[in-house]
Every structure is written in C-alpha cells, then in structure tokens.
Amino acid sequence: MGSPESLLDVLRSYSAVDCDTFDIEGERQLGPFVDCTSNQAIAYHELIRLNEDGKPLHAELIEDAVDYASAKRSSYPDVAVAELAVETMMVKLALRIVPYLKGYSHIQTNPKYSYNKQKTIENAKRIVAIFKDLDPAYDAQRVCIKIPSTWEGLQACRELENQGISTLATTMFCLEQAALAAHVGCTYIAPYINELRVHFDENYVDQHKAFDFCGSAQRYYEKIGSKTQVLPASLTSIQEVMKLAGAHHITVAPHLLTKLAETPANPWKGETGSVFKGKAEEEAVDYSDIVEDESAWRLAFTRSQEGKGEVKIIQAINIFCEKQDGLEGLTRR
Template sequence: MPPNVNLLAYLQSKTQIDCDSLSLDVLASYDHFVDCTSNQADSYYEFLNEGRYDLLQKSVAFARGIYHEFPGVTLEEFAVEVSMVTVSLTAIPFIRGNIHVMANPSLAYSTPKIVENAKRISNLCHRWDPEFDLSRLVIKVPATWEGLQACRELTSTGINTLATTLFTIEQAILAAEAGCISISPFVHELKVHFDETYHDVDPIFELCLEAQQYFEQYSYTTRVKACSLIDVEEVMKLAGIAALTLPPGLMSGLRDTEDSEDEVFNLSIFDHKTDDSQASKRLSFIDDEAKFREAFSQRENGKGQSKTNQAIELFCGFQTKAENLLRGLLDQQRHDGLTKGVQEEALEQTQKTLIGA
C-alpha cells in the first residue's frame, strides 16, 4: 500500500501557496505562505475588524495630511488607497514574498487612470514605510484591454503587476506580453463567494494548465497564480501549478486531511502534460486591440468576457462600500477637530508602529 501524505505538505512541495486574507491571525497560523494577496472585498472586511481600528484612524489621518499632493482623486478614494497599503504592509513580517494591492476596479477601463493609481500606491508604500522594498509590491490590475496596456506601461517603469479577473487564454497571452509577473485565473466566477444560491457550472481548471504550458513553451516568465477555488479536491486538482491563492478555510482543510500518495498524485491535471503534437500556436495581441477584442469576445460565445465584467462590478461594489466606510471616519475626525500633532504622528509611521498596530 502506498503511504498516506498530508495534503498541505504535499501541495507545498508542488506549488507556491499564497494567503488570500489580510487577517494577521490567519497569516500567523501557517508558515506555508509566500505572498499575501488582497482585493477590495478583503480590504473592506478587514477595515471592519475592530483590531484594525487604530491603524485605520492613523491611515485616514495620513491620507488627509498628504491629500493635497495628489490631485485627480477624491479624498475617500485616496483614504481607501492609503488604508489598503497600510493594512497590506502589516503582512510583511509573516511572509517571504510579495504583498499584492489591487488597483481601483472602477478604473478598469482607463489605461492612464490605472497607471496613475498604481504609481500612487507605490508612492504610498514608500511614504508609509521608507524601508519597504518596492520590488515586493505587486499591483493587481483587472485583465481588460485597458488594464493590460496599463500593465505594459507600469512594467516599463519597474512596477510589478498581476492580471486579475482573468478567465480566457487571450487575457493570459496579453498579460504575458505586457510583462505581468503573474496572472490570476478565477477558477470559479467571483459571484459564487458572495451569493450562496449561485452555482458556477463552468470552472476553468483547464485554462490554468493551458496558460502555464503556453508560458513555458514560449519562455514567458509570467506565472500562473490561480484563485477562487471551492473545496480541497479542487485545490489538489491544481497541484503543480506555479501558485495558488488560498483562503483560511481551504488551508485548514488541507492541513487536516491525509490521503494515499497515489490518489493525490492522480488528482492533479498538472501531472499529465500535453505532448508536442498538442502544442499551442503562438499568438500576439499586444499591439492589436481589434484582434484582442474580437478573440476575447468570441471565446465561448463571450462567456469569459461576461465573467470578467461581473467580477469587476462586484469589486466595484466593495470599493464603494470601503469609500463610504472611510468617509464616515473622515467626517468623524473632522468633527472631533483632528489636531496637527495627530496628523504628524500618522505621517511619521514606521514599520515598528505598523507591526504593533
């Protein structure tokens, strides 16, 4: 009989494991995480955490103090950006890799605005913690034509990007051409995590394999970092992918489960490579918007395009919720007569203060 293996240990031997949570309790509970990734939904729920209240107050004060330096964005939007940065930076002591901060999804269809947003996030990371290595910051950008062109420009300036809300091979190819360090295919539609009555009948496991093989075949350095999985068996189906972003529920399920090594091996679609006769034809979209839009819209009768739009809309909803929440803090500070000294304290935050917050 083949020996049993622990699923979490087995997965870690095959795949990079990243944290799909900003919770310090989760980050401290596992030594398996390399990166920590977040989005507007993760950030909003973490903003609601009572343990983050002091840090959120300092972040909002910080935002108010330097807001005049950043025209073209509302104070509420800016406060959300600052707070996403400050909360994300608290993950650094618990991980070996990068933090991922998502660009404002409401800008997903404007290349210049995404570029401006990403540069602002990078600037804020440095302003809040001058000792932070900016090579460990990755900006998550929606995989629209405009978003991926923004990634191209950001890559040329040395800012790392990840293509998120991705559902098709066309998006994956364009992301690689744009220089994204990773893509994040959503195996299940984002909606399944926010609507218990909704069932995704068309998960995109095979796209994860197809994209990774395509990148290897044509020597792209872009990595496949899949997310939006539902159960442990689905996770093990992707053992061998470059990276997986996993929430705490799946991490505990993996940690607490053992199975036959043969059974676990046979679950993975990555242990069955295609041969050369099935190699993908090389495609290019980076300088041909019409070609990309046509191919993207026609893929499975527009299913991938619809899923992308749906995910962006959901993230926009959480962006709005976060802005409304921080607007309340801004109003409260204004009403309480925030002193200049408190603003200066926020401006002088260091990594030591962050860790203790």
C-alpha cells in the same frame, strides 16, 4: 518524531503557496507564505470585522488612514480623500502581514479604473509610494500591483513593468487574456477557477470552472518561454486546490489553508496535480496577430468561449466596484 504530513505540506512541495487574505492570524499560524494576495472584497470584509466586545477591530487603522489621506491631499489633488484613504487602508493591512511573507504583497488598483490605462498607472504608482511612505524600510520591489485583465489594464501593466513595478493580471478567464498578459510582461496572471459570484451567492455554482484554461495557460507559457507565472485564484474547496498542485503559484483563502493543514496526506483519495498532467501535446495557438491589435484582441476576447470570459470579467469588475464603494463608505463614516 515529526507530525504526519498534511495536504498543505504536499501542496508546498508542488507549488509556491500564497495566502489570499488580510487576516493576520492565518499567516501567524500557517506561515510563512510566499506572497499575500488581496482585493477590495478581501479588504472590505476584513475592515468591517468586530472584536470580542462587538467593536470595530480596525477602527484605529481606518482613522489613521483617513488622517494620512487628508494630510496628503495636496500631493494628490486629483484624488478624493476617501479613495486615497482606501489605498492607505489596504497598504496598512498588507504591511501587518509582511513579516510572514517571503515574496510580494499584492494590492489591487481601484476597479473603477478597469477601462482607463492612465489612471490605472497613476493608481499603481500611488500605491507603491504609500508603501514607501508608511514604511521606508520596506523594499518597494516587493509590491505587486493587481490589475483587471482588460485591454486597458494590460497596457497599463506593460508600462508599469517597464518602470520596474511588478504586476499581476487578475480576473482572468481565457487564453486571449493570458497571451496578452505574457506579451506585455506581467509577472503573474490569476486565472479565476470559479467566477467571483460564487463567493457572494451561496446558492450559485460555476458550471464552467477554469481548470482547463489554467492548465493550458501554464503549458502555453512554458512553450513560449514566458517569464509570466500562473497563480490560480478563486477556489472553493481543498479538492479544487489539490487538483492545481503544480501551478507556479497558488493563492488560498484562510479557511481552506486550515483544512489543508488539518487533512493528512495519507490517506488522500482526491486528485493531486491533475490539471497539469497528460495534456502536453495539445495544439499550440498563435496569438501574435492580436496582441498588438486592440480591435482584433477585443473581438477575439468577445468571441472566446462564446463570450463567457467577457461576461465573467464584467461581473467581477462590478462586484469589486461595489466593494470599493463600501470601503470608501467606511472612510466617510
């Protein structure tokens, strides 16, 4: 007789479930997963972990990444060794998790390039090259590059997708961003259900969670026949996760995955899939007049939700830049 069905089992019957972590233990225990998502914050907090003896858990990985970056200095003369070492550390962490995945490894570009199309493109190509260099047997088609959903970032996504590199438009908060992401051909978008601040300020609660946006984006993509898939992120409870059952993909942090696996599906009195139910007749908006017009798109984005989306992405980029600084600091120490 099999074990009772858990909420994680139920979620997997509705959506492709991804892990939002660089901690390999969760994947071992609860995998395999489809994709593994990450960012500078996840990388930083994984790399500063200590082992049972109180020593850095990943000291050898960090040292190896710095050695690799130093050796590659001539290949990337315009990139600081610390920055290249950060990219290498993230790829090394991702490669440890590959055996527990069916799909993509997601690595985020340097958030300091959020408003620079060309540097974002170069950064993405460098990340793919590092994957190939560190593990020649790894299929580079399984790398997905996460890029903040600014105008410049989404134009970079267009060029990368045209060159065969999969992209995910991250830090997304409104339909103006989602429409542009589909137009440029992103493989995924990541609607942030909670603004990023909630994960770093325990007293802060997002009063405008993006459930409605997430549901509208998925219905919009299905109506226009877009290949882009919705992958909600930034979740704080299993109740939030289960409301999103039915998303194309969903990425979940280890502590929530554990709770889902430990919670029996029967009885479950919370909502399941409510975000995607009952709104099929909502009015379709036509974004064709702004997706090729930078000025019009920027203005529409600025005015969306009375500016809340723009405020949230600025906040997220700032937090990720702080974590990028922290990662570069690790390499220098």
